[in-house]
Amino acid sequence: METSEAEKEMREWCVALPKVELHAHLNGSVRNSTLLELAKELGDKGVIVFEDVKDVIMKNDRSLPECFRLFDLFHILTTDHDTVTRIAKEVVGDFAAENVVYLEIRTTPKNNEAKGMTKRSYMNAVVKGLKSVEDVDVVLFDSNLRNDETPMSDLSGDTKRKKIYVRLLLSIDRRETTSAALDTVNLAMEMKDQGVIGIDLSGNPVVGEWETYLPALEHAKDLGIPTTIHCGEVPNRKEIQAMLDFCPQRLGHVCCLDDEEWKKLKSSMIPVEICLTSNVMTGGAPSLELHHFADLYNAKHPLSICTDDSGLFSTSLSNEYYLVASTFGLSKTELFRLAQGAVEFVFADDEVKKSLRAVFERAAAETLAS
Numbered sequence: 001m002e003t004s005e006a007e008k009e010m011r012e013w014c015v016a017l018p019k020v021e022l023h024a025h026l027n028g029s030v031r032n033s034t035l036l037e038l039a040k041e042l043g044d045k046g047v048i049v050f051e052d053v054k055d056v057i058m059k060n061d062r063s064l065p066e067c068f069r070l071f072d073l074f075h076i077l078t079t080d081h082d083t084v085t086r087i088a089k090e091v092v093g094d095f096a097a098e099n100v101v102y103l104e105i106r107t108t109p110k111n112n113e114a115k116g117m118t119k120r121s122y123m124n125a126v127v128k129g130l131k132s133v134e135d136v137d138v139v140l141f142d143s144n145l146r147n148d149e150t151p152m153s154d155l156s157g158d159t160k161r162k163k164i165y166v167r168l169l170l171s172i173d174r175r176e177t178t179s180a181a182l183d184t185v186n187l188a189m190e191m192k193d194q195g196v197i198g199i200d201l202s203g204n205p206v207v208g209e210w211e212t213y214l215p216a217l218e219h220a221k222d223l224g225i226p227t228t229i230h231c232g233e234v235p236n237r238k239e240i241q242a243m244l245d246f247c248p249q250r251l252g253h254v255c256c257l258d259d260e261e262w263k264k265l266k267s268s269m270i271p272v273e274i275c276l277t278s279n280v281m282t283g284g285a286p287s288l289e290l291h292h293f294a295d296l297y298n299a300k301h302p303l304s305i306c307t308d309d310s311g312l313f314s315t316s317l318s319n320e321y322y323l324v325a326s327t328f329g330l331s332k333t334e335l336f337r338l339a340q341g342a343v344e345f346v347f348a349d350d351e352v353k354k355s356l357r358a359v360f361e362r363a364a365a366e367t368l369a370s
Protein backbone atom coordinates (compact mmCIF):
# COMPACT_ATOMS: atom_id res chain seq x y z
CA MET A 1 0.00 0.00 0.00
CA GLU A 2 2.78 2.35 1.02
CA THR A 3 4.75 1.53 -2.12
CA SER A 4 1.83 2.16 -4.39
CA GLU A 5 1.22 5.55 -2.72
CA ALA A 6 4.87 6.42 -3.25
CA GLU A 7 4.65 5.22 -6.83
CA LYS A 8 1.55 7.31 -7.44
CA GLU A 9 3.21 10.41 -6.00
CA MET A 10 6.32 9.87 -8.12
CA ARG A 11 4.28 9.27 -11.27
CA GLU A 12 2.37 12.50 -10.67
CA TRP A 13 5.63 14.33 -10.11
CA CYS A 14 6.94 13.02 -13.44
CA VAL A 15 3.80 14.26 -15.20
CA ALA A 16 4.15 17.72 -13.61
CA LEU A 17 7.86 17.92 -14.47
CA PRO A 18 8.42 20.17 -17.53
CA LYS A 19 9.85 17.95 -20.23
CA VAL A 20 11.60 18.20 -23.59
CA GLU A 21 10.80 15.51 -26.17
CA LEU A 22 13.38 15.15 -28.92
CA HIS A 23 12.60 11.74 -30.42
CA ALA A 24 8.95 11.07 -31.28
CA HIS A 25 7.66 9.72 -34.60
CA LEU A 26 4.30 11.13 -35.60
CA ASN A 27 2.72 7.88 -36.78
CA GLY A 28 4.18 5.98 -33.83
CA SER A 29 2.61 8.42 -31.37
CA VAL A 30 -1.02 7.99 -32.45
CA ARG A 31 -3.42 6.84 -29.74
CA ASN A 32 -4.75 3.28 -30.10
CA SER A 33 -8.30 4.63 -29.80
CA THR A 34 -7.73 6.81 -32.88
CA LEU A 35 -6.21 3.91 -34.83
CA LEU A 36 -9.19 1.74 -33.95
CA GLU A 37 -11.63 4.47 -34.97
CA LEU A 38 -9.85 4.92 -38.31
CA ALA A 39 -9.77 1.14 -38.83
CA LYS A 40 -13.50 0.99 -38.15
CA GLU A 41 -14.16 3.67 -40.79
CA LEU A 42 -12.02 1.90 -43.39
CA GLY A 43 -13.64 -1.41 -42.40
CA ASP A 44 -17.11 0.07 -43.01
CA LYS A 45 -15.94 1.24 -46.43
CA GLY A 46 -14.70 -2.28 -47.20
CA VAL A 47 -11.07 -1.15 -47.61
CA ILE A 48 -9.84 -3.40 -44.78
CA VAL A 49 -11.29 -6.12 -42.55
CA PHE A 50 -11.79 -4.34 -39.20
CA GLU A 51 -11.60 -7.40 -36.95
CA ASP A 52 -8.25 -8.49 -38.45
CA VAL A 53 -6.77 -5.03 -38.08
CA LYS A 54 -8.11 -4.67 -34.56
CA ASP A 55 -6.43 -7.91 -33.55
CA VAL A 56 -3.12 -6.72 -34.98
CA ILE A 57 -3.34 -3.35 -33.19
CA MET A 58 -4.26 -4.92 -29.84
CA LYS A 59 -1.94 -7.93 -30.02
CA ASN A 60 0.96 -6.17 -28.29
CA ASP A 61 3.69 -7.96 -30.19
CA ARG A 62 6.31 -5.26 -30.53
CA SER A 63 9.36 -7.13 -31.79
CA LEU A 64 11.42 -5.12 -34.28
CA PRO A 65 10.06 -6.84 -37.42
CA GLU A 66 6.51 -6.62 -36.03
CA CYS A 67 6.91 -2.86 -35.44
CA PHE A 68 7.61 -2.27 -39.11
CA ARG A 69 4.71 -4.46 -40.20
CA LEU A 70 2.56 -2.35 -37.87
CA PHE A 71 3.85 0.90 -39.35
CA ASP A 72 2.81 -0.30 -42.80
CA LEU A 73 -0.65 -0.91 -41.38
CA PHE A 74 -0.74 2.45 -39.55
CA HIS A 75 0.17 4.19 -42.78
CA ILE A 76 -2.82 2.62 -44.54
CA LEU A 77 -5.02 3.98 -41.75
CA THR A 78 -3.51 7.46 -41.47
CA THR A 79 -2.20 8.50 -44.86
CA ASP A 80 -4.74 10.90 -46.26
CA HIS A 81 -4.51 14.64 -45.79
CA ASP A 82 -7.34 15.07 -43.29
CA THR A 83 -6.22 12.18 -41.13
CA VAL A 84 -2.62 13.41 -41.11
CA THR A 85 -3.93 16.78 -39.92
CA ARG A 86 -5.99 15.07 -37.23
CA ILE A 87 -3.18 12.92 -35.86
CA ALA A 88 -0.71 15.83 -35.82
CA LYS A 89 -3.20 17.84 -33.80
CA GLU A 90 -3.92 15.01 -31.37
CA VAL A 91 -0.29 14.05 -30.85
CA VAL A 92 0.74 17.62 -29.97
CA GLY A 93 -2.23 17.89 -27.63
CA ASP A 94 -1.26 14.66 -25.90
CA PHE A 95 2.35 15.74 -25.35
CA ALA A 96 1.30 19.17 -24.09
CA ALA A 97 -1.19 17.57 -21.69
CA GLU A 98 1.67 15.87 -19.86
CA ASN A 99 3.71 19.08 -19.63
CA VAL A 100 6.04 18.61 -22.54
CA VAL A 101 7.16 22.20 -23.09
CA TYR A 102 9.24 21.61 -26.22
CA LEU A 103 8.53 18.91 -28.79
CA GLU A 104 10.46 17.91 -31.87
CA ILE A 105 8.11 15.68 -33.78
CA ARG A 106 9.55 13.75 -36.70
CA THR A 107 7.70 12.31 -39.64
CA THR A 108 8.41 10.84 -43.07
CA PRO A 109 6.98 12.99 -45.87
CA LYS A 110 5.08 10.60 -48.13
CA ASN A 111 4.22 10.57 -51.81
CA ASN A 112 0.96 8.74 -52.44
CA GLU A 113 -0.33 9.20 -55.96
CA ALA A 114 -3.62 7.41 -55.33
CA LYS A 115 -4.44 9.98 -52.62
CA GLY A 116 -3.10 12.93 -54.63
CA MET A 117 -0.43 13.31 -51.99
CA THR A 118 3.07 14.67 -52.43
CA LYS A 119 5.75 15.02 -49.78
CA ARG A 120 4.94 18.72 -49.72
CA SER A 121 1.17 18.27 -49.40
CA TYR A 122 1.72 15.66 -46.65
CA MET A 123 3.81 18.18 -44.70
CA ASN A 124 1.29 20.94 -45.30
CA ALA A 125 -1.32 18.66 -43.72
CA VAL A 126 0.96 18.11 -40.71
CA VAL A 127 1.52 21.86 -40.27
CA LYS A 128 -2.23 22.44 -40.56
CA GLY A 129 -2.71 19.98 -37.70
CA LEU A 130 -0.18 21.78 -35.51
CA LYS A 131 -1.91 25.09 -36.17
CA SER A 132 -5.32 23.72 -35.30
CA VAL A 133 -4.56 22.65 -31.73
CA GLU A 134 -7.09 24.54 -29.62
CA ASP A 135 -6.60 23.87 -25.92
CA VAL A 136 -2.90 24.67 -25.85
CA ASP A 137 -0.73 27.49 -27.21
CA VAL A 138 1.46 25.96 -29.90
CA VAL A 139 4.51 28.04 -30.76
CA LEU A 140 5.58 26.90 -34.18
CA PHE A 141 7.63 29.84 -35.45
CA ASP A 142 10.35 31.81 -33.76
CA SER A 143 8.64 35.06 -34.69
CA ASN A 144 5.87 34.17 -32.23
CA LEU A 145 8.44 34.48 -29.52
CA ARG A 146 9.13 38.18 -29.46
CA ASN A 147 7.81 39.90 -26.38
CA ASP A 148 5.90 36.77 -25.58
CA GLU A 149 5.05 36.75 -21.91
CA THR A 150 2.63 33.84 -21.87
CA PRO A 151 3.66 31.65 -18.93
CA MET A 152 4.64 28.08 -19.68
CA SER A 153 3.03 25.17 -17.90
CA ASP A 154 4.58 24.70 -14.50
CA LEU A 155 4.66 22.43 -11.54
CA SER A 156 2.00 24.25 -9.63
CA GLY A 157 -0.88 22.55 -11.40
CA ASP A 158 -3.08 22.87 -14.44
CA THR A 159 -4.56 26.28 -13.82
CA LYS A 160 -2.56 28.07 -16.53
CA ARG A 161 -3.11 27.52 -20.22
CA LYS A 162 -0.35 25.26 -21.41
CA LYS A 163 2.17 26.34 -24.00
CA ILE A 164 4.37 24.10 -26.11
CA TYR A 165 7.08 24.85 -28.62
CA VAL A 166 6.80 22.47 -31.56
CA ARG A 167 9.39 21.90 -34.24
CA LEU A 168 9.43 19.40 -37.10
CA LEU A 169 12.10 17.00 -38.27
CA LEU A 170 11.70 15.35 -41.66
CA SER A 171 12.55 11.65 -41.66
CA ILE A 172 14.26 9.80 -44.45
CA ASP A 173 12.93 6.23 -44.51
CA ARG A 174 15.65 3.64 -45.07
CA ARG A 175 13.54 2.16 -47.88
CA GLU A 176 13.92 5.37 -49.90
CA THR A 177 16.23 6.00 -52.86
CA THR A 178 18.99 8.61 -52.82
CA SER A 179 16.85 10.87 -54.95
CA ALA A 180 13.80 10.58 -52.64
CA ALA A 181 16.07 11.26 -49.64
CA LEU A 182 17.44 14.37 -51.38
CA ASP A 183 13.87 15.53 -52.05
CA THR A 184 13.18 15.31 -48.31
CA VAL A 185 16.22 17.43 -47.47
CA ASN A 186 15.25 20.02 -50.08
CA LEU A 187 11.72 20.06 -48.67
CA ALA A 188 13.13 20.68 -45.18
CA MET A 189 14.99 23.68 -46.58
CA GLU A 190 11.82 24.98 -48.29
CA MET A 191 9.81 24.62 -45.09
CA LYS A 192 12.33 26.26 -42.77
CA ASP A 193 9.94 29.10 -42.04
CA GLN A 194 7.18 26.66 -41.09
CA GLY A 195 8.80 25.00 -38.13
CA VAL A 196 10.94 22.41 -39.96
CA ILE A 197 14.39 22.42 -38.39
CA GLY A 198 16.08 19.09 -38.96
CA ILE A 199 16.48 15.78 -40.72
CA ASP A 200 16.19 12.28 -39.25
CA LEU A 201 17.26 8.94 -40.69
CA SER A 202 14.97 6.12 -39.57
CA GLY A 203 13.07 3.06 -40.80
CA ASN A 204 13.66 -0.65 -40.57
CA PRO A 205 17.34 -0.99 -39.58
CA VAL A 206 17.79 -4.25 -41.48
CA VAL A 207 16.73 -2.57 -44.73
CA GLY A 208 18.91 -0.38 -46.97
CA GLU A 209 22.48 0.81 -47.15
CA TRP A 210 24.18 3.80 -45.53
CA GLU A 211 25.67 4.83 -48.90
CA THR A 212 22.14 5.41 -50.23
CA TYR A 213 21.33 8.14 -47.67
CA LEU A 214 24.78 9.63 -47.27
CA PRO A 215 24.44 12.12 -50.18
CA ALA A 216 21.21 13.47 -48.66
CA LEU A 217 22.71 13.70 -45.18
CA GLU A 218 25.79 15.45 -46.60
CA HIS A 219 23.47 17.81 -48.45
CA ALA A 220 21.70 18.62 -45.18
CA LYS A 221 25.07 19.31 -43.60
CA ASP A 222 26.02 21.62 -46.48
CA LEU A 223 22.74 23.49 -46.06
CA GLY A 224 23.31 23.84 -42.31
CA ILE A 225 20.34 21.62 -41.41
CA PRO A 226 20.98 19.59 -38.23
CA THR A 227 20.64 15.81 -38.46
CA THR A 228 19.79 13.04 -36.04
CA ILE A 229 20.34 9.40 -36.96
CA HIS A 230 18.89 6.11 -35.72
CA CYS A 231 22.07 4.28 -34.87
CA GLY A 232 22.76 0.70 -33.81
CA GLU A 233 19.25 -0.66 -33.35
CA VAL A 234 20.81 -3.84 -34.71
CA PRO A 235 24.51 -4.74 -34.78
CA ASN A 236 25.99 -3.47 -38.05
CA ARG A 237 29.65 -2.66 -37.53
CA LYS A 238 30.30 -0.91 -40.83
CA GLU A 239 27.22 1.28 -40.60
CA ILE A 240 27.67 2.23 -36.94
CA GLN A 241 31.26 3.30 -37.67
CA ALA A 242 30.10 5.37 -40.64
CA MET A 243 27.34 7.00 -38.60
CA LEU A 244 29.76 7.96 -35.83
CA ASP A 245 32.20 9.29 -38.43
CA PHE A 246 29.43 11.40 -39.98
CA CYS A 247 29.07 13.23 -36.64
CA PRO A 248 25.37 14.14 -36.68
CA GLN A 249 24.08 16.65 -34.11
CA ARG A 250 22.33 13.82 -32.23
CA LEU A 251 22.04 10.04 -32.32
CA GLY A 252 19.04 7.86 -31.48
CA HIS A 253 19.21 4.55 -29.58
CA VAL A 254 22.91 3.46 -29.83
CA CYS A 255 22.00 -0.02 -28.57
CA CYS A 256 24.28 -2.49 -30.29
CA LEU A 257 27.70 -0.82 -30.10
CA ASP A 258 30.87 -2.83 -29.51
CA ASP A 259 33.60 -1.68 -27.12
CA GLU A 260 35.47 0.36 -29.66
CA GLU A 261 32.33 2.09 -30.97
CA TRP A 262 31.27 2.75 -27.42
CA LYS A 263 34.57 4.51 -26.74
CA LYS A 264 34.21 6.50 -29.93
CA LEU A 265 30.68 7.56 -29.01
CA LYS A 266 31.73 8.67 -25.56
CA SER A 267 34.66 10.71 -26.81
CA SER A 268 32.45 12.29 -29.51
CA MET A 269 30.06 13.72 -26.90
CA ILE A 270 27.24 13.49 -29.48
CA PRO A 271 23.99 13.75 -27.48
CA VAL A 272 21.99 10.52 -27.39
CA GLU A 273 18.20 10.21 -27.50
CA ILE A 274 17.40 7.42 -25.02
CA CYS A 275 14.24 5.40 -25.64
CA LEU A 276 14.00 2.87 -22.80
CA THR A 277 10.67 1.14 -23.46
CA SER A 278 11.22 1.06 -27.20
CA ASN A 279 14.66 -0.54 -26.85
CA VAL A 280 13.48 -3.19 -24.38
CA MET A 281 10.40 -4.08 -26.44
CA THR A 282 12.28 -4.34 -29.73
CA GLY A 283 15.20 -6.24 -28.19
CA GLY A 284 17.84 -3.52 -28.59
CA ALA A 285 18.40 -3.68 -24.81
CA PRO A 286 18.10 -6.94 -22.81
CA SER A 287 16.05 -5.35 -19.99
CA LEU A 288 15.39 -2.00 -18.34
CA GLU A 289 17.95 -2.77 -15.65
CA LEU A 290 20.64 -3.63 -18.20
CA HIS A 291 19.85 -0.71 -20.50
CA HIS A 292 22.91 1.31 -21.62
CA PHE A 293 21.31 4.44 -20.12
CA ALA A 294 23.11 3.67 -16.84
CA ASP A 295 26.55 3.52 -18.43
CA LEU A 296 26.07 6.73 -20.44
CA TYR A 297 24.52 8.55 -17.48
CA ASN A 298 27.38 7.56 -15.17
CA ALA A 299 29.86 8.67 -17.81
CA LYS A 300 28.05 12.06 -17.87
CA HIS A 301 27.39 11.63 -21.59
CA PRO A 302 24.84 14.15 -22.95
CA LEU A 303 21.43 12.41 -22.90
CA SER A 304 17.77 13.11 -23.37
CA ILE A 305 14.92 10.81 -22.38
CA CYS A 306 12.46 10.20 -25.22
CA THR A 307 9.47 8.03 -26.13
CA ASP A 308 10.20 7.05 -29.78
CA ASP A 309 6.65 5.76 -30.42
CA SER A 310 4.40 6.46 -27.43
CA GLY A 311 1.33 4.96 -29.16
CA LEU A 312 3.02 1.85 -30.46
CA PHE A 313 4.72 1.13 -27.14
CA SER A 314 1.89 2.35 -24.88
CA THR A 315 4.13 4.76 -23.03
CA SER A 316 4.46 8.51 -22.41
CA LEU A 317 7.38 10.79 -21.69
CA SER A 318 6.31 11.03 -18.04
CA ASN A 319 6.34 7.24 -17.85
CA GLU A 320 9.84 7.11 -19.36
CA TYR A 321 11.06 9.51 -16.65
CA TYR A 322 9.32 7.39 -14.03
CA LEU A 323 11.12 4.33 -15.39
CA VAL A 324 14.46 6.13 -15.13
CA ALA A 325 13.75 6.91 -11.48
CA SER A 326 12.37 3.51 -10.53
CA THR A 327 14.95 1.46 -12.43
CA PHE A 328 18.14 3.41 -11.84
CA GLY A 329 17.31 5.08 -8.53
CA LEU A 330 17.65 8.71 -9.64
CA SER A 331 16.42 11.27 -7.13
CA LYS A 332 13.95 14.00 -8.05
CA THR A 333 16.79 16.50 -8.30
CA GLU A 334 18.72 14.22 -10.64
CA LEU A 335 15.62 13.59 -12.73
CA PHE A 336 14.95 17.31 -12.92
CA ARG A 337 18.53 18.00 -14.06
CA LEU A 338 18.19 15.28 -16.70
CA ALA A 339 15.02 16.89 -18.08
CA GLN A 340 16.60 20.33 -17.92
CA GLY A 341 19.78 19.15 -19.65
CA ALA A 342 17.83 18.20 -22.78
CA VAL A 343 17.24 21.91 -23.47
CA GLU A 344 20.85 22.17 -24.58
CA PHE A 345 20.34 19.56 -27.33
CA VAL A 346 17.27 21.02 -29.05
CA PHE A 347 17.67 22.00 -32.70
CA ALA A 348 15.73 25.25 -32.20
CA ASP A 349 17.59 28.55 -32.04
CA ASP A 350 19.06 30.35 -29.05
CA GLU A 351 15.94 32.43 -28.42
CA VAL A 352 13.92 29.26 -27.84
CA LYS A 353 16.68 27.77 -25.72
CA LYS A 354 16.78 30.90 -23.56
CA SER A 355 13.08 30.75 -23.06
CA LEU A 356 13.22 27.05 -22.14
CA ARG A 357 16.06 27.64 -19.70
CA ALA A 358 13.85 30.19 -17.98
CA VAL A 359 10.99 27.67 -17.78
CA PHE A 360 13.23 25.19 -16.01
CA GLU A 361 14.69 27.82 -13.71
CA ARG A 362 11.20 28.83 -12.61
CA ALA A 363 10.18 25.21 -12.16
CA ALA A 364 13.36 24.44 -10.20
CA ALA A 365 12.55 27.12 -7.68
CA GLU A 366 9.19 25.46 -7.05
CA THR A 367 9.97 21.79 -7.30
CA LEU A 368 13.45 21.39 -5.88
CA ALA A 369 12.72 23.44 -2.82
CA SER A 370 9.94 21.05 -1.75
Ligand SMILES: CNc1ncnc2c1ncn2[C@@H]1O[C@H](COP(=O)(O)O)[C@@H](O)[C@H]1O
Binds near residue numbers: 028071108282
Ligand atom coordinates in the same frame (compact mmCIF):
# COMPACT_ATOMS: atom_id res chain seq x y z
C1 LIG B 1 11.02 1.30 -33.11
N1 LIG B 1 12.15 1.97 -33.61
C2 LIG B 1 12.21 2.62 -34.83
N2 LIG B 1 13.32 2.45 -35.58
C3 LIG B 1 13.43 3.01 -36.79
N3 LIG B 1 12.47 3.74 -37.36
C4 LIG B 1 11.36 3.93 -36.67
C5 LIG B 1 11.17 3.40 -35.37
N4 LIG B 1 9.97 3.80 -34.91
C6 LIG B 1 9.42 4.55 -35.92
N5 LIG B 1 10.25 4.60 -36.98
C7 LIG B 1 10.03 5.28 -38.29
O1 LIG B 1 8.94 6.17 -38.16
C8 LIG B 1 7.88 5.81 -39.08
C9 LIG B 1 6.52 6.11 -38.45
O2 LIG B 1 6.32 7.50 -38.32
P1 LIG B 1 6.08 8.49 -39.56
O3 LIG B 1 5.29 7.74 -40.60
O4 LIG B 1 7.44 8.89 -40.07
O5 LIG B 1 5.33 9.62 -38.96
C10 LIG B 1 8.11 4.34 -39.34
O6 LIG B 1 7.53 3.94 -40.56
C11 LIG B 1 9.63 4.25 -39.34
O7 LIG B 1 10.16 4.66 -40.60
Ligand SMILES: [Zn+2]
Binds near residue numbers: 023025202230252308
Ligand atom coordinates in the same frame (compact mmCIF):
# COMPACT_ATOMS: atom_id res chain seq x y z
ZN1 LIG C 1 12.87 6.31 -33.57
